[in-house]
Amino acid sequence: MIIADRKPINEILYMIKDCKKILIVGCKGCVTVCNVGGAKEVGILASILKIARKKEGSPIEIDEKTIERQCDNEYVETIKDIVNNYDAILSMACGVGPQFLSEMYPEKRIYPALNTTSIGGALRHGVWSERCAGCGNCVVHYFDGMCPIARCSKSLLNGPCGGSSNGKCEVSKDIDCIWDKIVRKKMQEGRLDDLLVVREAKDWSTARDGGPRTSIREDIAE
Amino acid sequence: MKAKKKVLHVKNILKELGIEPERVEMFNVAASDGPSFVDFAREMDKKIRELGPSPLNEKYRKKAA
Helix, strand or coil: CEEEEECCHHHHHHHCCCCCEEEEEEECCHHHHCCCCCHHHHHHHHHHHHHHHHHHCCCCEEEEEEECCCCCHHHHHHHCCCHHHCCEEEEECCCHHHHHHHHHCCCCEEEECEEEEEEEEEEECCEEEEEECCCCCCCHHHHCCCCHHHHCCCCCCCCCCCCCECCEECCEEEEECHHHHHHHHHHHHCCHHHHHCCCCCCCHHHCHHHCCCCCCCCCCCC | CHHHHHHHHHHHHHHHCCCCHHHCCCCCCCCCCHHHHHHHHHHHHHHHHHHCCCCCCHHHHHHHC
């Protein structure tokens, strides 16, 4: 899923400083799963902002709405009858949400309430970790199911750097060296020779280096 | 443990909003321990009086201005 964090309250307050009435739109997709942009979090943010504005002496009216997904126009459209009631819309979705809202409602001011951080999964309740860099050409099968592009700080594809120490990355002791894990697993499985295979340099044009990407499924595209 | 984390979260939100986090506290009291409950309630009452009216109190805000 896409993982996100809520922006600091002061940053959000600054965005909406001139607004008297706003709509906070949540998303029932990834950000609900990572507990940052679902109906519950929309309610909490609305309360926080109302308290903050009351304290400043400039109360604000806030309505809440959480839609199925903000990355699908058919759901973004479901708020078309109410958007004009507000000075601005605060999107509690990943970076896709505010963009889809802006595209559908170009006359409205749309603000992001979240910072999108990564594509990953839950390690345990309340802890999420990056697993995919969206490079457009998956290579995890070469590395026993571990992606060195997303999980090595340097995205190295040919072994650990000199900063790997006791299984940890030199960037932080909280980061596992994924190359340490890859090599250990290959040794354990008796397949260390896999890493001797010389592979062609990765074609990064399928990643961000090739510019913004569009996927088209000819069989279903209308 | 869950409640403790949530109380800490609320304290952090209050701090972010510039409101004294001490306005929210959590105490552990056994159901049979009435005297401790009274002590904690008195402690909280004293603390709130020292802190003064809530900054969200409109009358107080106007008076202060």
